[in-house]
Amino acid sequence: MGAIQPKVSEPVSDELVLVGRAKAGDVGAFEELVRRYDRNVFRIAQHITQNREDAEDVVQDAFLKAYNNLAQFQGQSKFYTWLVRIAVNEALMKLRRRRPERTISLDEEVKTEDDSVPREVADWSPNPEQQYTQAELRDILDRTIHGLPATFRTVFVLRDVEGLSTEETAEALDLSVPAVKSRLLRARLQLRERLNKYFRRRDRSNELQAKPSSGDGTR
Helix, strand or coil, rough: CCCCCCCCCCCCCHHHHHHHHHHHCHCCCCHHHHHHHHHHHHHHHHHHCCCCCHHHHHHHHHHHHHHHCCCCCCCCCCHHHHHHHHHHHHHHHHHHHHCCCCCCCCCCCCCCCCCCCCCCCCCCCCCCCCCCCCHHHHHHHHHHCCCCCHHHHHHHHHHCCCCCCCCHHHHHCCHHHHHHHHHHHHHHHHHHHHHHHHHHHHHHHHHHHHHHCCCCCCC
């Protein structure tokens, strides 16, 4: 989908300067990090929890936890990646509390036919001949993403929606790179199948609506 673009592009050096100032007690520097990343964290949390209020709670809890644990951030990776890891954990805890009968974890291995280095999925997007506005396509894609299992949905959102690299996604989720690639492949395949079904149903509905009435209204 051409509309999906990475959302975070600030230089790591600038980010680390702000983190260093925040560690030294500069609250304003941390507030700048909040302003820079709160929308991204909210989007991720909402995709995982599928609930706006829960997502807002996740944002607050994630930034509070990040602030209280700044000393643990060693600067070996992007602060944003570290923050996303905290936010994902908070969001998954929300899901566990909401659905205690189900265990939701990103640590569990997911087996596929090819768990080594999955092939890239070519053109999993909807048929380009479908005439939809960008807003309609975004809404369709969002609803389709929400239908994915949490394990696959989280990987897809970080990698393909938020634009993190495979390595950053693996670090944020505490997974191996092959595991991220495997789950991303499964997520893309499921999305492609779900989108194809959606558009086939839409096509059939449009065809039925376009068919003329069998009678002319006269006797």
